Amino acid sequence: MPRVLSDFLAEGDDLDDLLAGLTTGEWRLPTPAPGWTIAHQVAHLASVFRMAAMSASAPDQFTAMAASLGDDFDANVARALAEYLADPPERMLRRWRAYRLASAEALNTGPLDRIVPWLVRPMPAEFLAAAGVMEVFAHGQDVADAVGLRREYTDRIVHLVEFAIRNRDFGFQLRGLAVPEEPFRFELVGPSGALWSYGPEGAAQRVTGSAVDFCLLTTRRRHRDDLEVTAVGKDADRWLDVAQAYRGPSGEGRRPGQFTGAYGSGVAGQRAAE
DSSP: OOHHHHHHHHHHHHHHHHHHTOOTTGGGOBOSSTTOBHHHHHHHHHHHHHHHHHHHHOHHHHHHHHHTOOSOHHHHHHHHHHHHHTSOHHHHHHHHHHHHHHHHHHHTTSOTTSEEOOSSSOEEHHHHHHHHHHHHHHHHHHHHHHHTBOOOOOGGGHHHHHHHHHTTTHHHHHTTOOOOSSOEEEEEEOTTSOEEEESOTTOSEEEEEEHHHHHHHHTTSSOGGGSSEEEESHHHHHHHHHOOSSSSOOOOOOOTTTTOSTTOSSSOOOBTTO
16 A cells, blocks of 8 residues: 555544544543534544545546535535534444545555545545545644643654645635745654755745644644744745645634643643643
8 A cells, every 4th residue: 555545544543542542521522623522523534534435436426426515615514514423422433434444445446646536626646645644633633632632743744744835825825815936945854853855945935843833833733833833034934824734714723822731732742631
């Protein structure tokens, strides 16, 4: 199995270990996403990976489904969640596991450079797999924050880093801002200490720092003020305010200082209560 798919499954397994240890009451805990409990987060993941499996295995069926959706993004999300939220936690967990595996298997049935349909625009199957890593990272962070857990991160997040860099312009476009013409240089340190570099070495616009914090920034799970990510250049500095790896609405994001204390940064650790 290609690395992006095996890493996607491994990321899901790590979140699965956390979810399997929750009590029924903990599934109802609020997460930092307004109005969403842990159950909402898992319901969203289940619905997304069900669609990803359909996209890769039955593209015509997926295209027909996508065409039937209305223009109200929030209403579409609410309808997708409703089916799963009616389930008890153990059934929701089983369904998320099944769709997670089904999506990886479907993406693995052909070359990863083949184009598959998606909600906003078609993309290579490899990009959809990387988007799956992003989904698990982002919504898994919300779950971890809800229970006060400092996560352990691995270099598997490289797929999210590269996905976010590839989609650098989303944050500008979604806010109606001019997209910078100059290329950016990114230099980020992965959890293992490896240096990941992208873009021209001599670029005037530069973003450097922790790869974990970069992922927290581009999934809007932390405010830039609380992260070890720095910018050189006017456009790069502006980008830190608007960066997001995903195409949908930006949401409220997180407030400066919202996660200070025992489990507020991208450094691995244990439950805050320990």
